[in-house]
Amino acid sequence: MFNFEVVAESKNTRARAGLLHTLHGTIETPVFMPVGTLGSVKSLSPEELLESRTQIILGNTYHLYLRPGCEVISQFSGLHEFMNWNKPILTDSGGFQVFSLAKLSKISDEGVIFQSHIDGSRHMLTPENIVEIQICLGSDIIMCLDECIKYPSNREETKDAMELTTRWAKRCKKTWGNGNNGLFGIVQGGMFKDLRKISADALVDVGFSGYAIGGLSVGEPKDLMFEIADFTLDILPDSKPKYVMGTGTPEDLVKLVNIGADMFDCVLPTRNARNGQMFTKYGTVNICNSRYKLDKGPIDPGCTCYTCQNYSRAYLRHLYIAKELLAYRLNTIHNIHYYISLMESMRNAICKGEFEAFKKDFLEKRGIL
Amino acid sequence: MFNFEVVAESKNTRARAGLLHTLHGTIETPVFMPVGTLGSVKSLSPEELLESRTQIILGNTYHLYLRPGCEVISQFSGLHEFMNWNKPILTDSGGFQVFSLAKLSKISDEGVIFQSHIDGSRHMLTPENIVEIQICLGSDIIMCLDECIKYPSNREETKDAMELTTRWAKRCKKTWGNGNNGLFGIVQGGMFKDLRKISADALVDVGFSGYAIGGLSVGEPKDLMFEIADFTLDILPDSKPKYVMGTGTPEDLVKLVNIGADMFDCVLPTRNARNGQMFTKYGTVNICNSRYKLDKGPIDPGCTCYTCQNYSRAYLRHLYIAKELLAYRLNTIHNIHYYISLMESMRNAICKGEFEAFKKDFLEKRGIL
Numbered sequence: 104m105f106n107f108e109v110v111a112e113s114k115n116t117r118a119r120a121g122l123l124h125t126l127h128g129t130i131e132t133p134v135f136m137p138v139g140t141l142g143s144v145k146s147l148s149p150e151e152l153l154e155s156r157t158q159i160i161l162g163n164t165y166h167l168y169l170r171p172g173c174e175v176i177s178q179f180s181g182l183h184e185f186m187n188w189n190k191p192i193l194t195d196s197g198g199f200q201v202f203s204l205a206k207l208s209k210i211s212d213e214g215v216i217f218q219s220h221i222d223g224s225r226h227m228l229t230p231e232n233i234v235e236i237q238i239c240l241g242s243d244i245i246m247c248l249d250e251c252i253k254y255p256s257n258r259e260e261t262k263d264a265m266e267l268t269t270r271w272a273k274r275c276k277k278t279w280g281n282g283n284n285g286l287f288g289i290v291q292g293g294m295f296k297d298l299r300k301i302s303a304d305a306l307v308d309v310g311f312s313g314y315a316i317g318g319l320s321v322g323e324p325k326d327l328m329f330e331i332a333d334f335t336l337d338i339l340p341d342s343k344p345k346y347v348m349g350t351g352t353p354e355d356l357v358k359l360v361n362i363g364a365d366m367f368d369c370v371l372p373t374r375n376a377r378n379g380q381m382f383t384k385y386g387t388v389n390i391c392n393s394r395y396k397l398d399k400g401p402i403d404p405g406c407t408c409y410t411c412q413n414y415s416r417a418y419l420r421h422l423y424i425a426k427e428l429l430a431y432r433l434n435t436i437h438n439i440h441y442y443i444s445l446m447e448s449m450r451n452a453i454c455k456g457e458f459e460a461f462k463k464d465f466l467e468k469r470g471i472l
Numbered sequence: 473m474f475n476f477e478v479v480a481e482s483k484n485t486r487a488r489a490g491l492l493h494t495l496h497g498t499i500e501t502p503v504f505m506p507v508g509t510l511g512s513v514k515s516l517s518p519e520e521l522l523e524s525r526t527q528i529i530l531g532n533t534y535h536l537y538l539r540p541g542c543e544v545i546s547q548f549s550g551l552h553e554f555m556n557w558n559k560p561i562l563t564d565s566g567g568f569q570v571f572s573l574a575k576l577s578k579i580s581d582e583g584v585i586f587q588s589h590i591d592g593s594r595h596m597l598t599p600e601n602i603v604e605i606q607i608c609l610g611s612d613i614i615m616c617l618d619e620c621i622k623y624p625s626n627r628e629e630t631k632d633a634m635e636l637t638t639r640w641a642k643r644c645k646k647t648w649g650n651g652n653n654g655l656f657g658i659v660q661g662g663m664f665k666d667l668r669k670i671s672a673d674a675l676v677d678v679g680f681s682g683y684a685i686g687g688l689s690v691g692e693p694k695d696l697m698f699e700i701a702d703f704t705l706d707i708l709p710d711s712k713p714k715y716v717m718g719t720g721t722p723e724d725l726v727k728l729v730n731i732g733a734d735m736f737d738c739v740l741p742t743r744n745a746r747n748g749q750m751f752t753k754y755g756t757v758n759i760c761n762s763r764y765k766l767d768k769g770p771i772d773p774g775c776t777c778y779t780c781q782n783y784s785r786a787y788l789r790h791l792y793i794a795k796e797l798l799a800y801r802l803n804t805i806h807n808i809h810y811y812i813s814l815m816e817s818m819r820n821a822i823c824k825g826e827f828e829a830f831k832k833d834f835l836e837k838r839g840i841l
Contacts, residue, residue, distance in 0.1 A: 143798045
């Protein structure tokens with residue numbers, strides 16, 4: 104049965120540590136969820152995710168609905184069995200992808216009609232079927248359908264999208280009933296604090312297992328992102344998990360935990376790995392750089408990941424330049440390990456009452472490289 | 473110290489089981505060597521090779537010489553340390569790649585001048601430096617430089633190339649001295665048995681740790697390949713390992729072991745895996761086939777590999793169609809496991825005096841799918 108409890112709070116910040124109980128196990132928060140778009144965290148095996156101590160992954164409903172589709176996944180007891188991953192899975196609502204990837208999306212109160220980016224086939228997502236699809240996927244945390252707007256959007260567009268998101272959220276809740284998995288509402292309202300407040304209040308009124316903040320990291324200035332996140336995190340109920348969607352850099356995560364965020368997902372560690380960008384506590388290593396040609400040291404000397412324990416920068420540079428498939432995997436193992444370890448460090452610091460010191464030290468070290 | 477011993481011989485065939493002692497451990501023959509062109513068996517980690525019970529891998533001297541180059545690898549104690557593989561490595565001579573990949577190769581008694589297929593830079597390989605490069609790579613089995621000719625070639629071209637290969641082999645031996653690694657001569661002579669005989673005799677006269685048969689599987693009819701392999705394997709000394717280069721299908725391997733071959737390398741299991749072609753004891757599974765869309769069974773029901781133990785045909789089909797990086801790895805794990813297991817089965821059958829029965833059963837089952 105889905106449940107959340109706060110187990111420690113930072114004194115001078117809003118950072119907190121929690122436990123998120125799901126059907127597939129308990130998650131320690133704050134938590135980062137690697138993105139497994141199509142039923143695979145790109146290049147990694149489930150065992151490698153476990154070795155990095157990944158607690159929960161994110162699956163993209165839009166992508167999985169189109170390919171392989173519910174017909175295939177319903178042959179299995181959901182995405183867990185299909186992809187051989189027995190820990191929790193959160194699935195997004197597909198809303199973001201429909202608006203960013205699909206062709207000719209047409210929106211109405213009923214739902215959104217769109218053409219697949221793969222074969223042009225026509226589909227409709229509604230608040231009802233999006234919940235049913237996620238139930239078919241066996242998701243531990245289901246996200247409501249939301250309307251995502253571009254940045255910048257004017258107040259009227261933003262208000263309309265927010266209100267539609269609220270109406271859809273109610274219908275999602277009705278379809279979900281009172282499932283054993285969690286159902287999260289998504290706060291919209293763009294860069295308008297009063298709209299964010301209306302959205303949050305309305306969703307809390309409906310009552311969800313947790314609350315996500317959507318519509319951030321869509322091109323707005325970083326300061327504005329933090330301002331809106333700060334405002335919105337603060338008005339959401341502290342008894343529920345708070346999820347900032349689609350963010351961010353390591354610095355972003357630390358700053359967002361600082362203001363009370365519990366959950367994150369982002370393609371940055373996986374995508375950057377495939378682009379040869381490796382995270383370290385001193386900054387980013389671009390593995391293509393010729394300075395690493397003869398470098399026998401690991402990516403990050405302090406790192407305990409499989410990649411750093413077994414391979415040199417020289418070898419990783421060689422593999423990457425030669426476009427060897429192993430490069431993408433070894434790089435991803437490192438970056439995911441970096442993100443997961445960062446979340447663990449933050450949680451430990453919160454539990455020990457040392458989060459402020461951790462944050463100061465972390466931000467000082469990053470960017471030295 | 474490099475050494476070979478035959479430990480069992482089949483009664484009614486020329487199949488034999490042996491032990492090949494190298495600086496990085498003992499290899500049970502007949503053996504298949506997965507191809508690790510650029511210091512990585514494409515998509516696999518060293519641990520996955522070990523799990524498949526791979527005993528030895530092949531590295532391509534031409535590729536490794538150009539990228540990352542000896543400057544990089546000499547920072548490490550050879551390719552083993554560079555790529556984190558502590559079992560034996562055989563490196564080829566680069567001859568085949570110079571003639572098939574490089575631009576403007578120009579051949580003389582001194583060696584071969586060519587332009588890199590990567591950046592057009594000009595290089596020269598000689599019998600002397602090819603051995604030195606392989607010593608720098610830390611190779612356990614070094615191959616002599618040979619001239620590879622196209623099929624078909626006339627008698628004169630074939631004779632000239634064979635004689636040059638013999639002259640080069642003598643110079644390779646001289647450079648090698650009496651190393652603790654092995655040095656193999658490569659029998660050439662195209663499709664002319666008398667030239668093959670002259671080549672083999674001349675090489676045996678020089679004296680090598682083992683003998684390879686080059687210039688096969690270059691486009692000639694399969695029957696002719698077997699005829700030449702049969703003839704050449706027979707005239708090579710039984711006290712030495714016999715290596716048929718660049719072959720072949722599972723059926724080829726069984727038939728070549730039957731006539732006395734001990735060692736093989738081929739890109740087939742790895743390349744076909746990346747093309748969605750999976751080997752099974754009943755034939756080839758094309759994982760794209762829509763018949764596998766809802767198929768919950770493994771690629772090969774009897775297979776004990778990681779892929780077959782954990783993933784369905786439906787999932788593998790999905791990953792492959794979605795071009796997920798994990799697809800190439802899971803497919804390769806299976807195909808390499810298939811090849812390695814096939815070699816083990818042959819060796820066991822030889823040791824038990826049951827090779828003929830094994831061969832009959834194997835050939836009957838393959839092609840049922």
